[in-house]
Amino acid sequence: MKRPAKRSISQRIQFLSLFLVLSTALMGMTTTLLFSLRMEYQSMDRNLLNSAQVLAQSPQVADVLSGRSGNETLTAYLDSTISRVQDIDAIVVADREGIIRYSPDPSYEGTVYPEYQSLSVLNGESTQVDTGAGVSELEHRALASVTDESGELLGFVSVGIGVRSVHQTVIDTVACFAILTFLAAGVGLIFARHLSGAIKDSLMGYEPDVFRKLFHQREDILEALDEGILAIDRDCVITYMNAACLGMFGAKAAEDVLGRPLREIYPASQLPRLLTTGKPEYNVHLKQMPGSQEVLANRMPIWEDGEIVGAVAVFRDRTEVTNLAEALTGSRHLVEAMRAYAHEFINKLHTILGLIQLDRVEQAEQYILDVSEVHHQSVSRVMNQIEDTAVAALLVGKASRAAELGIQIQVDPRSSLSGEEHMLPSGVMVTILGNLIENATESLNKSTRKQKEIHVSILEEPEGLLLCVEDTGPGILPELLPYIFEPGVSTKGEAGHGLGLVQIKDLTDLYHGQIRVESEPKAGTSFFLSFPAHPTPPPQGGAPGSP
Numbered sequence: 001m002k003r004p005a006k007r008s009i010s011q012r013i014q015f016l017s018l019f020l021v022l023s024t025a026l027m028g029m030t031t032t033l034l035f036s037l038r039m040e041y042q043s044m045d046r047n048l049l050n051s052a053q054v055l056a057q058s059p060q061v062a063d064v065l066s067g068r069s070g071n072e073t074l075t076a077y078l079d080s081t082i083s084r085v086q087d088i089d090a091i092v093v094a095d096r097e098g099i100i101r102y103s104p105d106p107s108y109e110g111t112v113y114p115e116y117q118s119l120s121v122l123n124g125e126s127t128q129v130d131t132g133a134g135v136s137e138l139e140h141r142a143l144a145s146v147t148d149e150s151g152e153l154l155g156f157v158s159v160g161i162g163v164r165s166v167h168q169t170v171i172d173t174v175a176c177f178a179i180l181t182f183l184a185a186g187v188g189l190i191f192a193r194h195l196s197g198a199i200k201d202s203l204m205g206y207e208p209d210v211f212r213k214l215f216h217q218r219e220d221i222l223e224a225l226d227e228g229i230l231a232i233d234r235d236c237v238i239t240y241m242n243a244a245c246l247g248m249f250g251a252k253a254a255e256d257v258l259g260r261p262l263r264e265i266y267p268a269s270q271l272p273r274l275l276t277t278g279k280p281e282y283n284v285h286l287k288q289m290p291g292s293q294e295v296l297a298n299r300m301p302i303w304e305d306g307e308i309v310g311a312v313a314v315f316r317d318r319t320e321v322t323n324l325a326e327a328l329t330g331s332r333h334l335v336e337a338m339r340a341y342a343h344e345f346i347n348k349l350h351t352i353l354g355l356i357q358l359d360r361v362e363q364a365e366q367y368i369l370d371v372s373e374v375h376h377q378s379v380s381r382v383m384n385q386i387e388d389t390a391v392a393a394l395l396v397g398k399a400s401r402a403a404e405l406g407i408q409i410q411v412d413p414r415s416s417l418s419g420e421e422h423m424l425p426s427g428v429m430v431t432i433l434g435n436l437i438e439n440a441t442e443s444l445n446k447s448t449r450k451q452k453e454i455h456v457s458i459l460e461e462p463e464g465l466l467l468c469v470e471d472t473g474p475g476i477l478p479e480l481l482p483y484i485f486e487p488g489v490s491t492k493g494e495a496g497h498g499l500g501l502v503q504i505k506d507l508t509d510l511y512h513g514q515i516r517v518e519s520e521p522k523a524g525t526s527f528f529l530s531f532p533a534h535p536t537p538p539p540q541g542g543a544p545g546s547p
Contacts, residue, residue, distance in 0.1 A: 013199070017192030018185060025181040033177050037170060044161065044169075045129050047087055048142035052159040053127065055081075055091065056144035064102070065095050065146055065154040071109070074102055089162045090139065093146075095155035096122060113158070121145040121156040228295075228315035231302070236262050236272045239310065248295065248315055274301045274311040282487075282506055286315070382411055386458065387419030390426040391433065395456065398437045402454065405445050409437070412457035412468075423465040423531050428507050432467060433458075435500035436527050440471035443525075447473050464533045470526040476519040484517070504529075 063069040093102040098116030120128040128143040141160030203211045228245030280300040302310040355364035386392040399409040444452040457468040485505040513531040
């Protein structure tokens with residue numbers, strides 16, 4: 001048997017809102033209608049009675065009933081009164097015998113007022129309000145007795161409104177309330193549609209059932225990840241921690257940490273600073289994890305409607321990315337430099353061996369002196385300009401490696417770098433220059449151009465530090481240039497690439513530097529990096545640091 005389809009959130013909210021509006025409106029309308037009708041009847045009675053009493057005290061009425069004047073004056077007066085007052089249908093003046101002396105319809109004048117013998121105003125009462133037979137129809141009326149100066153009864157005045165007019169008033173009142181009810185229902189329906197739309201928008205367009213299903217699916221996925229995930233809100237209170245992260249922090253269950261301040265769980269954490277800076281941080285080395293684990297962390301702020309509402313950190317076991325870390329530091333470059341030297345000296349040793357075997361000892365001696373002098377001059381020039389041993393070793397090694405590939409690396413004669421503590425740590429400078437030179441070497445090695453050169457410039461001045469690496473390679477495509485600092489973007493099209501420039505950009509930002517790239521297809525690429533004279537050092541626990 002096919003199950004009936006569930007109503008959407010919009011349909012359910014609209015139905016509920018319409019039901020509430022209609023039920024509330026009906027109850028309110030019934031109560032208000034009864035009260036309103038009662039007030040209208042009371043107001044009608046007061047108006048009729050006041051009109052009857054005023055007319056009963058009128059001299060014109062008393063003069064006609066006492067015989068002191070004719071009906072002409074009274075007729076003109078009462079006709080004008082009826083025409084002026086909209087709430088009165090009929091005015092009748094009769095004497096104490098019930099003979100009608102005035103009626104809106106002159107044909108009833110001189111006839112007997114219906115059922116006059118039972119009227120209270122002819123039996124000692126001064127006023128009377130009831131519903132009874134009028135001269136022409138059933139009417140709701142007020143009667144007042146007319147007396148002379150001595151108090152003797154002369155007759156009475158009847159002021160009435162037809163029952164049909166009363167019923168029409170009731171119908172008009174009910175219709176007015178019914179219209180208001182339908183208007184309220186319409187307004188309620190409009191607001192219900194708006195509310196349902198707002199709720200659906202807050203659920204990103206999903207129905208609650210679908211959203212709940214997706215939420216549980218993604219929660220299961222996050223729980224299954226090997227990477228630890230930690231999220232905090234704007235008050236630095238932990239809002240989420242998956243199973244892997246719980247293990248890293250030595251917690252047994254999420255209930256033990258959720259809702260607690262991050263400082264209680266991890267006092268050394270630097271994640272809260274993202275709530276102020278709003279800048280993501282990638283591949284941060286953590287040394288003081290509660291579980292005594294060395295991990296890498298990516299930290300990102302959480303934005304909502306242009307406002308930071310929290311932050312999230314993703315932790316990875318550092319051993320899983322050791323190879324990547326080595327590739328992005330100077331260690332690999334130094335190893336490659338040693339390998340390049342080994343290749344170079346093997347070739348030279350073979351040449352010397354050949355000269356000796358040919359019994360050309362003097363030429364062999366001269367060759368050794370020449371090679372030694374060239375190598376000494378090359379190394380001495382670099383060492384004289386670049387006093388930092390690690391950076392100098394990198395440049396010499398890279399030059400030897402490039403020479404094997406037919407690429408010439410030239411260090412700007414104006415370059416200078418002190419051996420003392422300078423504006424950037426040696427490791428950071430080795431990472432930046434090593435990646436840039438390696439990228440240029442790989443690009444030129446694949447190029448078919450005859451002129452393959454890399455120009456390196458390091459200028460340390462009181463105002464700041466300038467690093468520049470230029471090559472004569474094929475350049476970077478214009479459409480790719482704006483995205484080269486994004487993770488995974490590479491011109492090589494190979495797995496494992498696209499991270500070196502990301503590391504360079506992160507280090508440049510970390511030390512408050514600036515980076516500029518100029519590239520011309522088939523002409524070459526230039527990277528210019530500048531750093532202030534006294535850059536603010538990375539925060540404690542930054543790189544490496546804390547989550």
